[in-house]
């Protein structure tokens with residue numbers, strides 16, 4: 158028997174994804190091979206524990222699958238330890254905090270309105286209930302200010318310094334951060350660990366197009382579905398193998414039960430994909446498209462933050478006298494998906510926000526070219542400059558662009 162209700166929803170979602178331009182910076186499309194692994198027979202296996210040390214029999218094949226994922230992750234990020242079991246980035250962060258800290262310990266993270274994540278100390282997340290968060294702001298120009306970070310380290314004496322962000326459109330100098338923390342630790346009464354949540358930029362790191370935080374941080378967490386182009390899931394990396402043991406027990410048995418071995422197999426396929434030279438070409442395309450779209454909007458007089466990575470923030474309040482919610486809804490009405498976002502110094506609430514976050518990881522996976530990224534900037538500009546202008550010509554322009562793109566269900570493994 159087929160579940161017709163769900164099949165209908167899957168088809169509608171396929172049509173929605175194929176018919177529109179996806180610019181949400183955290184989204185992407187996995188290849189057919191990545192999707193196939195995540196619906197493989199590994200789904201039917203319980204495997205609490207780690208390869209060679211399971212609480213169940215019959216784990217011989219999933220052990221090999223998980224070992225493949227671990228070894229490929231270590232190679233991709235040039236590190237000594239990898240845990241591929243976290244179900245999500247939030248669970249990876251939860252386990253990383255637990256491996257390094259005790260409840261009540263202090264974490265210094267980026268001011269949330271400047272682009273942090275819920276698990277980086279939001280009042281509505283477990284993180285702020287378990288640990289004592291204090292924050293460092295961005296500088297006046299909306300960029301990380303390493304002098305401010307040094308000053309906040311001295312003021313707070315945290316147990317953990319956290320870098321890595323959800324809406325930061327510039328390069329990050331992890332090496333400089335390591336130096337600041339080492340200088341601080343040389344005289345501080347409290348040892349400060351360095352953690353990086355690289356979920357957004359993991360693909361750029363994998364392609365070696367920016368600094369690798371694994372070279373500098375004690376612990377690095379990530380998701381696997383954003384710029385990496387893998388299945389939804391989490392990942393923890395380190396170069397400290399002793400710390401690796403603590404991370405393992407923080408994931409299982411502390412926060413998770415049975416690992417999702419089918420998703421882990423899918424991560425393994427994706428890591429191999431990301432080790433191919435074609436992934437570097439893809440990631441260069443993402444960076445080029447993001448920057449081409451941002452530059453075109455700037456040429457038209459818009460206020461734009463970035464783009465030095467896979468995303469930029471468009472200040473829609475200054476550029477068009479509208480808020481981020483209005484911009485998001487207007488673009489959705491013509492087939493472009495992006496999300497409202499706070500910008501540095503925002504005067505609006507998070508539900509409205511002054512900015513729009515725009516990224517090209519997903520569109521580039523479907524074949525978006527630099528010329529098309531520039532055309533997309535033009536469509537965004539026309540759509541937002543007059544919210545009452547008819548949608549039909551804009552929808553038609555979106556339709557024309559995506560008609561030449563790959564089908565989201567037919568994307569091939571990047572090694573082919």
Ligand code: DSN
Nearest residue numbers: 183246274323324356
């Ligand atoms: N929800 C993700 C994002 O959109 O950036 C972060 O986890």
